Amino acid sequence: MGGFLLGKSIGIAVRRILLERSISLLEKENDILGELQALFKQVAFILELSGNILESWLLIRTNKNILDNF
16 A cells, blocks of 8 residues: 555656646746747838838939939
């Protein structure tokens, strides 16, 4: 009977350790995902800014070409 209870206690302890490690890994994963989300927001801002710059450059070039034709 004592061996059974000891084995059961060890099993419970192992499951507890695995659960704690799983929770720790999930917390780390959540932190990494938060950092990735912030990076993607920065990339989106840079792409939007680049698009605005390109659009302005094309508008300037178009206006210059129109003025050159007069």
